[in-house]
Structures are given as structure tokens and as C-alpha cells.
Amino acid sequence: MNGRSFTDRDIHLALDGELPEDERTAYQAWLEANPDMKARSQRFAADNAALRGLFSGVLDEPVPARLAAAVNGDTPKRKGMPPWWRMSAAAALLIAGGLGGYLVGTGGFGFGPDSDDRMAELAIAAHQTFAADKNRPVEVDGSDPAYLTGWLSKRTGLNLVAPDLTGNGFQLLGGRLVPAAGSTAALMLYADEQGNRISVYVTTGGIDATKGTYVLADGGPEAVYWQEQGYGCAVVGTLPPDELRVVARDAYKQLLAGAGLARS
Template sequence: MESTQGLPLEVRLSAYLDGQLPQSEVDEINAMLAADDDARIVYEKLKLGSEFGARAFDRMLQEPIPLDLVRNIKEAGKNEDEPPKLGFADIPMATLPASRRSAFWPQALAASFVIFLAGGAAGYLISEQKQTSFNVANNQFAPARTWLDDIADYHRIYARQTRHLVEVPASEEAHIVEWLSASTGVNFALPDLSGQKLTFEGARLLVAGGKPTAQLLYRDAENEIFAICFLQSDPVEGRTDLAESMRNDLGLISWQKGNASFVVVGPSADPSLEQIAEKVSTSI
């Protein structure tokens, strides 16, 4: 552990927060915080900024991964047994660049120190903001939940069902259309997805985003469950573009059309999910 004697107070307190000081300096800063109100204010702001940054970083790690990336990773796994075309050992030594010597390290250390200071300053400045979604009093950082989150939760429950997958079976198509149109306020036609090798199983009525929501359920040859869900929303002209998102292992492709919002839900790794959504968006 290196001493921070002589460095700015913010740097010393940041190292103190990170547990990077020798015990003698820890004792010194403990005494400073006990006696110096200004030092305590700076410490509390740095602590708040550090906690905010950690929570924001955790939230970033939970952001949905693009569906194309997931599919590409899974496709790459299928080809892992293919021999590499060219390995490091195949490169003639004469073509390898000469290694960088000691000039690199001072630059790297300087860059690291700048990043450290920039991170501390960012956290310090963030803690100064009054209007933020971070609730300081309750120590909360809660992103807004959407109707798609509700749909993903429902899908995980019902996709595991066997006898109780649906409320109304596919044999009652006319009743399903009449029932869900009246319940949701959205006029629709049942999409025929036999060309996509999906079999209609039936329907359910859910509540998503605080509104009655229709769920049409389909099954493929591998027994995977796909769903089409929709609810009434503010009207738009025509149809919006399809938007992809992910909730863990589920892929969701959503759009708006007329007075309704729609989403197709299925396994995130299924390469046909986008084609299914395109078919549904033009036929529902």
C-alpha cells in the first residue's frame, strides 16, 4: 500500500474508501474526519458518488444483450471443432513486431492515474446533482418497469405449463377473437403461422402495464413456446418499426400499429424470431 501524503484531499479520501492506505494513514484520516467538518463533507460526497457509480455499472451489466450477438455467439460455438486456419505459432518470428520497452509503462501509469481521477471527479459531480432518478434518502436506484417486463414474467410461467398452457383452447378460435377483442379494445385476426412451423395452442387474458392484455400461444416442433401479446395504447399512424430487446433467455420483438402495442416473445437464440414477428405484424 502506497502513501498518499502530499496528494489532494479528494485523492487521499478516494484511496481511503478503496482500502488502499497503510494503517498509519487510515488512523490519520479517521482523526481528520472526526475533527474536520469540511473533510467529512468531501468524504460523504465521494462515498455517495462511488456507490452511485457502482450501482450504475451493475445496471449496465444487466442491460439486454442484442439478439444478433447472442445468436452469433451460439453459432460460433457450433464451429469450435473446426481447425484454426492460422495460429500464433504459424507466424514467422521475423514478422512479429518488436516489443515496446520501458517507455510504455510511464504512459500506462499516467493514463491509469488520469482515469482514476476522472472517475472520482465524475462520482463527486454526480453526487452534487439534485434532479436524478437516484433517491438519496432511501438509497434506491430503480429503473422504470415496462409492460414488456410483465410479458416476459408471464411467458416464463406459462411456457412451462402442459395441461394449463392456455385458458381457451385453439378449437374455439371464434370465441378467442370475440373475447380478447372485447377485453382489450383491440380488433385483430388470429395469425396463421403454419408456414413458420408453429401450431396455435390457444389464448389467455393477462394484465400488463396495468392494462388487459391478450396472449396468443404457439408451439414449434421442438416444443418451444412462442407468444403474441397485445394491449391498447395511444394511436399511431401506420406501423412503427420492429424493435428487438431481451430479457435473459427471452427475445422480444415489439411494435405499435393503430391503437395497439404488440410483441412477439420466444427463445432469444431462435433465428426465426424476426421472421415470425414480420409475419405477425402484417397479418394480425
């Protein structure tokens, strides 16, 4: 095997103890003859040692009780969602009886697994289409919020209010109807003094209770969303992430309160 030539691939094999015993002497000689390869091998070896050292302490940590309990077949409670989120927002937001009740009863239509992703994508698409329209972003302006939300509520089957986001620097521009997956969504647009626009997208539908944030693979605005049985809400905009989350929670809280639910 003396004639074997080595490559940088062998550096990894050697480092991971995968180089055959009878090749090690020749490998060492190759390293000595190739200073750049030797330096490379030393850097990788140092990184390896650093990685091992960094995580070695985990082995000495006491095993968390919840993990031991899991092995013994008890299913310990997870650190869950806050109680206000567990509340069934859907029931109160949906206008009792009508279309909403029907949707809850049938599990909604057009929504399956990953319906939260789908909702976030539609909310982002609506935001990109309408918030970018400088002159005609809305169908009905925000000068009479009661009229606006009355119309949107009727068309979506939701009991809607227009969240007051002036505390966050955002004024209501107005709203419009936009398509949702198998139904209709209300889109309410807001702008701040710098001209940043955010949209609040509310729709029926959805099966799983989820929440999260969503950004398309190629970037663009972020959606912060909540989805409950029969109800979904996404706040979309291009703001620093923490800022958007604060505004989004404020909007969501008011949507719940407006439907007769006080947030705990």
C-alpha cells in the first residue's frame, strides 16, 4: 500500500479513526511533506476537540425529571402555550349558529395538515399584492371602522373588530376582502408615519391549534399567525421581528376582546 496517494479526504478519515492501521505511517509522512495539509488537519483536530469539550458537560447534568418520567410511561406536561391561547377563541369569534358553526362542524373546508402554512402563505400573498399598492390598497377606507368591520364580518362569517394599533404607531387605512383557502378572508391594512404597512388577515378554517411565524423561502415579509379550531389570524409586515410580534399580539388580543373574550 506504499504507493497510495493521499488527499484531503484522508484527513477526515484519520481524524475520525477510520484510516486503516497499515496506512497511518504513510499518511503521517504525507502530512509532513505537505505543510498546508498538515495545518488543515491541525485546524480540524482543534475544532473537533473544541466541539467535544463544549458538550461534554451535558453528560454530567442530572437527568431532567420529565425525561425519566417519559421512560416510565408517565406523560409529563410540556411547557405549554399560555392559557389565553388555549382558550377557544374560535367559538366566540365565530358568529354563533351561521356559517361559522357549520365550518366548525365540518372541520372547515380546504384545510388539511399544514393549513397554518397555507394560511400564512395566503396572508403574505395578500399583503404583497395590496400593501404594495400605493394609491388603492383598500376597498373600504378606515374612516368609519364600524361600517368596515360590519361589512367584513358579514362576508367572512366572523365577529370582527378593527384592532386599534395607534399605540404601536399604526393607523388603520381600511380593509378589503381577499381569497382564503376555500373561503373568504378579511384583510385590514395599517400604516405608520414612516409609511411602513402591515396587514391583519383573518379567516375561518383551520383544524389544528397552532401559532408561529412564517417567511417564504426566498425572504420577504414575515407573518405572525395563530390558528384555532375554525379561525385563523395572520399579521404580516416587514418590521424588525420583535416589533412585528408585539404589534401582532396586540392585534390578536383585540380581535379576541372584540369578540367578547377578555384575554387573561
